[in-house]
Amino acid sequence: MEQTTIPQITLNNGVTIPQLGFGVFQIPPAETKDAVLAALEAGYRHIDTAQMYGNEREVGEAVRESGVPREDVFVTSKLNNNAHDPEVARTATARSIDALGIGPLDLYLIHWPMPGVGDYVETWRAMERFAEDGHARAVGVSNFQPAHLERLFAETDIVPAVNQIEVHPYLSQVSLREFNRSHGIATEAWSPIAQGDVLDDAVLGSVAAETDRTVAQVTLRWHLQHGNIVFPKSVTPARIAENAALFDFALTAEQMARIDALNVDRRRGPHPDEFTMIPD
Numbered sequence: 297m298e299q300t301t302i303p304q305i306t307l308n309n310g311v312t313i314p315q316l317g318f319g320v321f322q323i324p325p326a327e328t329k330d331a332v333l334a335a336l337e338a339g340y341r342h343i344d345t346a347q348m349y350g351n352e353r354e355v356g357e358a359v360r361e362s363g364v365p366r367e368d369v370f371v372t373s374k375l376n377n378n379a380h381d382p383e384v385a386r387t388a389t390a391r392s393i394d395a396l397g398i399g400p401l402d403l404y405l406i407h408w409p410m411p412g413v414g415d416y417v418e419t420w421r422a423m424e425r426f427a428e429d430g431h432a433r434a435v436g437v438s439n440f441q442p443a444h445l446e447r448l449f450a451e452t453d454i455v456p457a458v459n460q461i462e463v464h465p466y467l468s469q470v471s472l473r474e475f476n477r478s479h480g481i482a483t484e485a486w487s488p489i490a491q492g493d494v495l496d497d498a499v500l501g502s503v504a505a506e507t508d509r510t511v512a513q514v515t516l517r518w519h520l521q522h523g524n525i526v527f528p529k530s531v532t533p534a535r536i537a538e539n540a541a542l543f544d545f546a547l548t549a550e551q552m553a554r555i556d557a558l559n560v561d562r563r564r565g566p567h568p569d570e571f572t573m574i575p576d
């Protein structure tokens with residue numbers, strides 16, 4: 297696959313992001329470098345990591361050793377849930393940048409709003425300062441509901457560039473995606489194949505048969521045609537390549553509608569309003 301075939305999305309501050317990336321959640325540090333190198337070899341130019349994943353150092357090693365110029369790889373990390381206090385956030389951010397060892401981040405997100413634990417508005421003001429100080433080319437949020445975003449719009453200066461939320465055919469998030477879009481916020485879809493949950497779906501299976509593609513490819517193509525930014529995770533080189541072979545076919549409006557109809561509002565992760573515990 298040619299890297300040039302991956303579309304770019306222009307964020308609200310003019311920064312461009314490849315619409316397809318590679319996620320590294322739950323990849324153990326010892327396996328991360330090889331997985332990211334395989335992804336870069338397969339043509340991915342966007343990596344999604346987080347302080348919580350514990351593998352930023354290995355992501356950075358892979359980017360540095362890949363031979364791909366740094367400016368050609370878009371790297372996202374996320375502020376951990378135990379680092380919302382602005383002073384703690386400053387230290388955590390410095391540690392992330394040091395661990396990655398590739399200069400400023402391309403995108404830096406608040407991982408979860410954690411309502412009830414601290415004040416994510418104060419945390420967002422710290423994120424604004426990180427952007428102003430050149431630590432990230434763009435800043436955004438993850439798992440924010442409209443009420444959380446409305447407070448940022450009212451009380452702070454920068455509109456988040458992205459909102460990274462759980463989206464897949466069983467949780468299509470029509471209204472939140474539309475809310476994001478109406479405010480100029482790009483939607484990033486985490487767990488785009490529902491961590492494998494959608495792979496045995498009969499409707500997706502029939503669309504896969506009609507298009508001579510796999511269920512994973514059909515599902516990822518559905519995301520792309522809805523404008524979502526996706527970063528499927530895999531440690532399996534054949535799947536890493538499969539998940540990037542998405543740009544030489546298209547779903548019809550009728551196939552898109554059949555997949556849209558699969559929504560049952562079923563989450564893999566917690567609801568952001570209820571997720572207030574600091575995980576282990």
Ligand SMILES: NC(=O)c1ccc[n+]([C@@H]2O[C@H](COP(=O)([O-])OP(=O)(O)OC[C@H]3O[C@@H](n4cnc5c(N)ncnc54)[C@H](OP(=O)(O)O)[C@@H]3O)[C@@H](O)[C@H]2O)c1
Nearest residue numbers: 319320321344486487488489490491512528529530531532
């Ligand atoms: N912001 C947040 O709160 C948040 C939360 C969750 C995830 N994320 C981000 O979203 C990324 C993707 O989500 P995810 O890792 O949860 O789940 P996912 O990408 O939806 O699914 C990953 C799972 O599917 C399997 N898989 C991948 N491609 C496949 C294929 N072509 N055929 C069959 N099985 C396949 C993988 O297995 P193998 O690895 O064994 O091949 C793995 O078990 C994460 O890595 C992370 O960057 C963010």
